[in-house]
Amino acid sequence: MLKVTIDNHTIEVEEGTTILQAARLIGGAVVPPAMCYYSKLKESGGKCRTCLVKVAQGSARDPRPMPKLVASCRTLVADGMVVQNITSPEVLDTRKAIVEFLLINHPLDCPVCDQAGECQLQDLSYDNGREGTRFEEAKRTFKVVDIGDKIQLHMNRCILCYRCVYTANQLTDKRSHGILYRGDVAEISTYIQNDITNDFSGNMIDVCPVGALTDKSFRFKNRVWFLKPMNASRSCSKCSGKVTAWLRGEEIYRVTGRKDQFDEVEEFICNECRFDKKELTDWTIESPRNIQRASVISQNHYLKAKNPSVILPLENRTVSMEDFDKEINNELYS
Amino acid sequence: MERKILLKHLDVPGIRTFGVFRSTGGYRSVEHALKNMTPDEVVEEVKESGLRGRGGAGFPAGMKWSFIDRKSNKPRYLICNADESEPGTFKDRYLMEKIPHLLIEGMICSCYALGANTGYIYVRGEYKYIIGILNEAIREAYDHGFLGKNILGSNYNLDIHVHSGAGAYICGEETALIESLEGKRGNPRIKPPFPAVVGLYGCPTVVNNVETLANIGFIVNHGGSEFARYGMGKSTGTKLISACGNINNPGVYEIELGLSVREFLYDPKYCGGIKNGKELKAVIAGGSSVPILPANLILQTAAGAERLMTYESLAEGGFVSGTMLGSGGFIVYDEDACIVRNTWNLARFYHHESCGQCSPCREGTGWMENVLHRIENGHGRQKDIDLLVSIASKIEGNTICPLGDAAAWPVASAIRHFRHEFEEHVLHPERCGRNEIGKLENVES
The missing domain is CATH 3.10.20.740 (Ubiquitin-like (UB roll))
Known part of the structure; x- marks a missing residue:
């Protein structure tokens, strides 16, 4: 050790x-x-x-x-x-600079982006970003393209993390998804406009930290913070069938993998579970997913806040972060 | 009397061919090494010679060789890095074009020392005609039994292949070069592991510059201690310097390390002074990546000592008042050169060549180019200058490979030493009547 x-x-x-x-x-x-x-x-x-x-x-x-x-x-x-x-x-100073680099060519179109609310870049810039921008030039732009009938690619939002490339290489058999060109005009693309048709291609959406790869069956349907994430399962011949179903009322708006506290899926799921099973009858709803305090999904579910007369330094707070999270989850699902 | 190692027989007619090269003593080192020396003895001689990598970083070659993983059962490879793409550097091209057998000879000795049975020469894509020259030289070496199976009757086998790049500067970075050689996208790998442990096809690999390998023959023939008698201090041997810009005699010169910068710049044997009797303004001493120095600091260190062409002397003063010997691309600017325009030109190059893998370099190089373009075209503001310094400082040291540093240093150093010129450009862009060196209209036919 x-x-x-x-x-x-x-x-x-x-x-x-x-x-x-x-x-x-x-x-x-x-x-x-x-x-x-x-x-x-x-x-x-x-x-x-x-x-x-x-x-x-x-x-x-x-x-x-x-x-x-x-x-x-x-x-x-x-x-x-x-x-x-x-x-x-x-380290903090450098991180701030890196966030600035990541954002200079990012369209900052969060208000119309499906990823808003569960975007890692959004969280990152909230924690480490600067208020204004020092970048005044035109941002680089790309056309929106469909890669297959399930996934849409907004290259403008991409931060070239290569996660989807590794997903395509490691989960799917034929390699048809990769990076074209070089430098800041490099782009995610498929081999000669090929469709991505593999059974596990939908996982590229889950691993994307930003809104570059989005689920076409969910686009503009709802905002994530209006939905309640529930653990759901079904017996599936291709994958474990353990997913997160995102509900509003009695309706399932979308299905994703179950993400842990570091925003990584616990298990990759198949396209059938993700795209085709959108009825409540398809699934056994098990329990609510835990939502972290920092998540925008917890909005409007704050603790009954009191106006403090003295602003206490963080370490003197009486409520611990863990208790705070618990109470939010209780309130959200009560 | 100046002493030469590499270009000694340059003027012998037909030196490019095997027969003439052999008659000047060529390939003697291969015979000597294979018959009288063990591979470890060759490595020891190279260590003793103090030979430092000629590609830019100046890392001791013998030490690099000793890192190679000798315990693994995998095959070992030697790669000759001939992807010479640094603006201002053209020494390897000259060497390969004029005396290709010098490289082949050095590679055979080096492969023998490393226990490699396959060597690759990765040639820059733009050097198409060089590939023909190298292939011809390799064919001749095969014909005379210096390559192939059982070289000179020993049980040592070696094949050398020439591989062409496809025109990417980044493939001169050793791990990107290996990726490219494997047929992949030329993205630098994340280190560690270093190529000496996990290199080409996952096997232990050494990547050396053309000029480094070309020196090995001499070291094997005469011994490391003899090589170390050339040069000065820890900068042993000679160095090819490719001089260009506003000088009377642009070209490739072999100098003994330790020559003073002033002599190199003004002696008619070398650069021959500034063209048209102009004043010296600045020098980039080691290829476009190294910091630019103004006239006073390139001729003398900040402490007032004479600046010499050695790794140590040029680096004296750190980046505040020093620079690097780098790859030996010596670019000279006269008083008419516009530093802003030239810095923009370099920034444009690095922007174009960034591989786009890691964010500081991918985004930062483009941003710097944009801001410099704005200043150069009369739309700059004073705060842009500090913005550039800030961007450069955030790229430097935070990237996967040294391309980020190479992009940041020229901009940071230009502003450090010529801030007034940037400020003048912001205030009165129309007054700058200066120009860019290397542009076609400046070249007299």
């Missing part, structure tokens, strides 16, 4: 663990954000640079700090390593 200290939390992890995975084991605020890394996809990570952290001590054997910030998703833990994430102003 290797001992690693991240933002003053020490934890023992197995050999071969990355800094990001170790941080996720600790949990809470020390987890660096990850826009391109996806634990279920091999080779993913290292590209978006939002998870850069400072290694203040390389290992117990060689205590020198690493000269540059490192991508925590691809850097393995060494015994006695000391990592700084939110305790390093340099």
